Amino acid sequence: MATTYNSDRDSSIAWADEPIDGFDTDLNRVAEKVSAADSQLTPDLTAWDEDREVLAKFSQSEAMSEMGLSGYSKTLTDDAVGAFFKEMARYPLLKPSEEIELARQVRFLSKVETASEKLQKELGRKPNRQELVEKLKISEVEFTQKLHEGRTAKRRMIRSNLRLVVSIAKRYLNRGVPFLDLIQEGALGLNRATEKFDPDKGYKFSTYAYWWIRQGITRTIANDARTIRLPIHIVEKLNKLKKAHRDLRRDLQRNPSEQELADALDVTVDQLRSLQQVRRRSLSLNHRVGKGEDTELMELLEDSSTQTPESKISENMMRQEITSVLGEVLTEREKDIITLRYGLATGETHTLEEVGGIFNLSRERVRQIQTKAMRKLRRPQVAARLKGWLK
Structure with a gap:
């Protein structure tokens, strides 16, 4: 099983430098909601990194909600897909040599993150920029330059491989998750692959990224495709x-x-x-x-045999009244026999033989007791109490 990852960690993937037919304004507002990692390194670094963009969450529900609309709109969804494809086509595929060079620049981001985590454990707080520079034993100018190069390289690798995300997402259509959501989760997997890729091991980036993209897509299908989530x-x-x-x-x-x-x-x-x-x-x-x-x-699928709450309450009240009358008029054995014969307690009736077997009586003796009990229940003052339930 592939290793899981936290999509909140550095979920900032940029794929647009210019507005796209007025769509970018609404898209950026949605993007602001999902950018939770801008201060991942330090507050100082966040202010310095002005060129960092976020991965816009192209889910139908959030986009429609952000634009003040209710429900889904096929037209707007198609516009979002078209805008994404148009933007994706702007970036050419990378050559193998370019992949290696860019990946090595991205590796510096991992070093900064590792150093930041160690310093945070040592200091009990997030380190500032100067402390990171000292930990990495480089000059501030070199730190600034490498950090900028790493993030620029990361964006370029992501943009140039978004075709791979779409190609994989197409294989999982009609699985209960919208196409745009599949692309989004695949893009988060691509983002993670860019961070973890080691160019010195001799593998192509697309081969390595495939598994991260596929994992992101399959996990979101497993989590979100069904009304009742399965493990x-x-x-x-x-x-x-x-x-x-x-x-x-x-x-x-x-x-x-x-x-x-x-x-x-x-x-x-x-x-x-x-x-x-x-x-x-x-x-x-x-x-x-x-x-x-x-x-x-x-x-x-309506079940006509199902009782309404009112009829259920009425039936319970009737049972209570009958039980009360039987207890006042009949002996204990007469009451039990009438209850079993007519199923007053459970709704299941019993034959004379079955009742006789329970009380160790003959069939004829059970019939005699039943007849005697019914004569008592037919008395006018008793019948009047039960007549109201027979309407």
Whole structure:
């Protein structure tokens, strides 16, 4: 399993230097909300780093809310996607030599961060700029220059590889997460890959970044795609189930049986059925169905046998009154026999033989006791108390 990362840490990815057809103003306002790491190093460094931009969160819900609109708008969403693609096309792919050079400049940012964390532990507070310069044993001018070069290199690497984010995000369409949100999470993974990449190990940056981007996208699908969130390990099992079903269907030229799937996953049939049950997705009761979509699912699933709260209360009151009458008029055994015969306590009736077995009486003796009890209940003063519940 890939290592998880904190998307709040230095989530600032810049991809726009100029406004795009009036869209940039609204986008920047959204971006201000998600920039939580501007003061990651020190307060002094934040003031100095004026060229740092933030990753704009292209989620439909936040963008629409920020612009004062309710609900989603297909037109505005398409505009956001178009603006992103237009901006992405401005930056050419990097050559291998450029990747190595830029990655080495970005490595300085990791050194600054490591030094900052050590100093914070030693001092019990965030270090200032001068303390960082002394810790790194370089001049202030060199520190300023390398920090600027590192951040500029990082932005350039991110911008030039956003095509990879889109390419991977396309593979996860129709998984319950909007396309723009997939791009956003993939961009955060790309940001993390840029920070962690070591060019001296001989790998291409795109090969390394692929796994970080994919992890960001798959994790957000696991967390946000379902109405009821499933644990990550269950999501991974469901992915294995899906892959096993696809492979077996290809090899067998038919749908695999439950036993074949269970054997492929090394689980029991009962465990497989539990996974298949969890796999089902929830559906809104307000979902419209039918040819004209004029019927809500709730109307089709309504349980007419379910009692309303009023009828339930009325039934309970009636049971209490009947129990009270039986206790006042009948003997204890008569009361128990009538209660069992007519299911007054549980709603489940019993035959004469069943009642006789409980009280160790013959069928005929139970019938006699029942007849005697019913005569008592038919007395006018008793029947009047029960008549009101028979309407």
